[in-house]
Amino acid sequence: MEKQGEVKLIGMWSSPFVLRVKVALNIKGVPYESLEEQLPFSKSQLLLDSNPVHKKVPVLLHDGKPVCESLIIVEYIDEVWASAGLPAILPRDPYERAVARFWASYIDEKLFPAMRGTMAAEDEQRKALLEQVMSGLGLLEDAFGKCWKGGKFFGGETIGFLDIALGSILALMKVFDGAMGVKLLDETKFPKLAAWSEAFCEAEPVKEVMPEHERLAEFAMVIRERMRAAKAAAPPPS
């Protein structure tokens, strides 16, 4: 068996970005030690030393060497644990890889910030953000249809890069459903995504590491209060 080195993951149970790394490691069958941070309340010295630039989780420590930024870590994992028997996370073909990266970047730059924004926003702004989220989900529903090569996932028969990027925010989506009285992944509006989300949550690499709904819902309320308090305390824009 190839020597895989010592793998540690500095993370936090509720973080969708940390979840991405856990799923990737699970797909590759790589055992790792999970180091839990007490965010947002404190940051360990190890975290501050391992990610001095951003001071954020996740950080993968491979034989003590830190890799930061969730999608960069996922690509790293895919490249290091790449032998014949292991499932690939990114597709082989450069064009398909570009499509996966494009949508992953869309999720991180547009979809997720809009979703997160609805937490601290009020009324009109919240409505506008929600519309953005719905339109983003529409684009992804469409993309699923276009990318589809058979199988339950964007990646085909097994979970791939885009599945990981989007699937990591499913737990939070369910929390928003509860908080806003909507159903984001409504099967009448987004049948492909609704079916996909069930398959993702049930998948072996995901099942054990998906945050529990009630715990996440409670925690989300704590974060929302902090966001609202920060907004109220912030100086008005000049």
Next chain:
Amino acid sequence: MAKEVKLLGFWASAYVVRVQIALNFKGIEYDYVEEDLKKKSELLLQSNPVYRQVPVLVHAGKPIPESMVILEYIEEAWPEKPLLPQDPYQRAMARFWARFAEEKCLPSGVKYFTTKGEDQLKAKEELVENLKILEGALQGKKFFAGETAGMVDIVAGWLPFWIRRMEGLFGDKVVEEDNLPHLNAWFQDYLSLPFVREKLPPPEKVCADLRGLLASLEPN
């Protein structure tokens, strides 16, 4: 005869310029299509329905939007003359710094450009802070990738050209020998690379373009 690779672009866009630089580095032949951003072509709207922006690379009819995605695509579709290192850890580090340049330095550059007075002073401080962090990634090397330029150099490559234009416009100094010696040296070294120089837009034209942008930001 039409080439297999097409680039939809806009002459003043830093995002487009860096794709041109990467294509030039790899020696890839392509047809360049200048877009009128006030009247976008059908091809652009169809190729990038999500953002409707340049650059878009079209390779054998398949569109790839988003400059960072395009750069990785170019690297993988034309693997000779690599822009990224072979070692996975070094690749992760290169991607990290490319992302830092893109997600921190670029927005602070935009903030510096679009603000005035007190706000601009604050924006300049933030920009210089981010550039100091980026400078750390040079680690005494000539380029971010070592002796020759690579992905991080190309991604951060808008800095040497556009920061100098802004400095000229505002009569200001952001990156100099005094405060950012290594980055200052890298500015010169990067701009002197032939495959970069060949793809830079004319400086005076860019200054005029920036002046126009500033004017359009003025409240009516």
